[in-house]
Amino acid sequence: MAIGAGPGKGADNPINRLVEKDTVPWYKKPNLRMLYFLMFPTCIGIEMTSGFDSSMMNGLQAVPSWDSFFNHPRSTILGLLSSLYSLGSMFSLPFVPIVTDRYGRRAAIIFGSVVMVIGAALQTASQDFAMFVIARFLLGFGIPFAIVAASSMIGELAYPKERARIGSLFNASWFIGAIVAAGVTLGTFAMPNNWAWRIPSILQVTPSALQLTFVWFIPESPRWLVSKGRGEEAYAILAKYHAEGDLNSEFVKLEYAEIETTLELEREQGKGSWRDFIASPGMRKRVLICSFLGLATQWSGNGLTSYFLARILDNVGVHDDHTKNLINLAMTCWGFVNGTTSR
Secondary structure (H helix, E strand, O other), X not given: OXXXXXXXXXXXXXXXXXXXHOOOOHHHOHHHHHHHHHHHHHOHHHHHHHHHHHXXXXXXXXXHHHHHHOXXXXXXXXXXXXXXXXXXXXXXXXXXXXXXXXXXXXXXXXXXXXXXXXXXXXXXXXXXXXXXXXXXXXXXXXXXXXXXHHHHHHHHHOOHHHHHHHHHHXXXXXXXXXXXXXXXXXXXXXXXXXXXXXHHHHOOHHHHHHHHHHOOOOOOOHHHHHHOOOHHHHHHHHHHHHOOOOOOOHHHHHHHHHHHHHHHHHHHHOOOOHHHHHOOHHHHHHHHXXXXXXXXXXXXXXHHHHHOHHHHHHHOOOOOHHHHHHHHHHHHHHHHHHHHHOO
């Protein structure tokens, strides 16, 4: 189930009709309320790690002790430091579906979070450029496991009525991490020693530590459980959180049947090959559009302000490090406002 894939209001579907008849808000359902409470740090908050990293790297470039410790990185070296996070993510992508589908969503979140904790610890303890480079790569390598698993769990665990809203909060949480990082670097940049950049580095552990703490209490994805022949567990989870424990709920029965039907269709479609993506003009057009969307997002220039804001400000005549960190904080706050209010 795709993240944010809620029921269509006009769809003639029994599940949609039952959801529309449900007038009880989520906060008056104890089990569902607890599920959402667990979802925030475990799933929704995972993007905070990515946001923290982007904003922190912007801030560190305006920290004099970091700049001098790494011999004033510029040009290719600075680009390498910033791109290693993305490079680590690219290297991990072939392994993400293996872990997520074979061992479960929770296992993928745990694995990714552990890798990121190691990366943050290594970055904090960096004694030279090589250690910092390895740390950046590890941080990037771990994040896709957590992001893919968490976004899947949101779509597979959330109640259909709130699924789209919770899915939209997933990306918005990026700004929470970014704001915290910008605030921390603003507060530490003037320290006369290396703790000015080591403190923000070690605080990267915080989002992953939250995930490692709360992941043990959140249920596994019902969809994944059904795919592994553990239907009774999946049904019990759906009944507990989507029907407040009513095992005879008509809604839960329909939801469970829909999961089984969807998985069966996917198994049949899985017999195809990669050639199917380019087998017809329509499919080629869809692949082109999907591919271009990802590229266009990065080509829009957001990567420049996310990782090289300090150098951009230098080019336009802003050289004061305090001002740079203030601008970084202001930009992330404004991004959070837009990310949570735009429709």
